[in-house]
Amino acid sequence: MxxxxxxxxxxxxxxxxxxxxxxxxxxxxxxxxxxxxxxxxxxxxxxxxxxxxxxxxxxxxxxxxxxxxxxxxxxxxxxxxxxxxxxxxxxxxxxxxxxxxxxxxxxxxxxQPRTIMDLTLMTQNIPPGYANPAMLQAVFGPSGHIVRCKIENSTGNTGADSVACRQAIATIAIAPPITRNGSTPLAVRSVIVTFRAQ
Missing domain, CATH: 3.30.2420.10 (TonB)
Incomplete structure (x- = not known):
């Protein structure tokens, strides 16, 4: 378990x-x-x-x-x-x-439902200073789309981190979250973004 x-x-x-x-x-x-x-x-x-x-x-x-x-x-x-x-x-x-x-x-x-998502980004060149995949924390709003992205663990390259968040926002959605108590629905997930050379 x-x-x-x-x-x-x-x-x-x-x-x-x-x-x-x-x-x-x-x-x-x-x-x-x-x-x-x-x-x-x-x-x-x-x-x-x-x-x-x-x-x-x-x-x-x-x-x-x-x-x-x-x-x-x-x-x-x-x-x-x-x-x-x-x-x-x-x-x-x-x-x-x-x-x-x-x-x-x-x-x-x-x-068990997954709270961790994977995203692989293909690129011509691995960004300088890239040490590891980015770990993002994504907040999904009532529509099921990301409304906030926060870098939890950096790739080692701030530009790559920015691209990771932008691509997660552009490509990842979940089923719209629901609540039972009338509060604004939000969902939290981790996203691991890996850069790979083509």
């Missing part, structure tokens, strides 16, 4: 976003609702986690539903119980409130 979680920070006015201190520990296999497990219910839940100035979790809203209330509820329940964060900061370094977006994939084996 495997539980995959990825995360993305989104804060409108923060110089730094909230950062999870214990991403791997906040949602665990034991959090999988037993009835959902018995009924082979799977899905991806994206949660908007409100983080206070002292790093405490003050709220959790499901912005992408798995289509199963028990999985949606289990996601926020686990994050509220065990989530630990370094707070967002403003441009002076002062701690401020922020929002952290986290996607959790509930599933077992081959039935």
């Amino acid at each position: 495997l539980l995959i979680a990825i995360a993305l920070q989104l804060v409108s006015a923060a110089a730094t976003d909230p950062r999870p201190i214990n991403t791997d520990e906040s949602v665990q296999l034991d959090d999988y609702p037993q009835e959902a497990l018995r009924n082979a219910q799977t899905g991806i839940v994206t949660a908007a986690v409100s983080v206070a100035e002292d790093g405490r979790v003050t709220g959790c809203d499901v912005v992408e539903s798995s289509h199963f209330a028990s999985l949606d509820s289990a996601t926020c329940g686990a994050i509220r119980r065990r989530g630990r964060f370094a707070p967002a900061t403003d441009d002076t370094g002062r701690s401020i409130k922020g929002v952290y977006y986290r996607a959790v994939s509930w599933g077992v084996g081959a039935d």
Whole structure:
């Protein structure tokens, strides 16, 4: 059994976003609702986690539903119980409130939905300084198209990083996310972008 979680920070006015201190520990296999497990219910839940100035979790809203209330509820329940964060900061370094977006994939084996996507870009020449594929965090809006792209791990070339985001935005879409609570639907995924010479 495997539980995959990825995360993305989104804060409108923060110089730094909230950062999870214990991403791997906040949602665990034991959090999988037993009835959902018995009924082979799977899905991806994206949660908007409100983080206070002292790093405490003050709220959790499901912005992408798995289509199963028990999985949606289990996601926020686990994050509220065990989530630990370094707070967002403003441009002076002062701690401020922020929002952290986290996607959790509930599933077992081959039935587990993927939260990581791959994109290969063919190019005449490998960009100078290219050391490795880019790891992007992509936020998908209500239409299922990327509305924000953030470089999590650079290729080693800022131009290639920019191209990676632009191409991801131009070519990748998902099924439009839904919510159960009326909030604006958003989904978070990781995208690995590899450059290959033709």
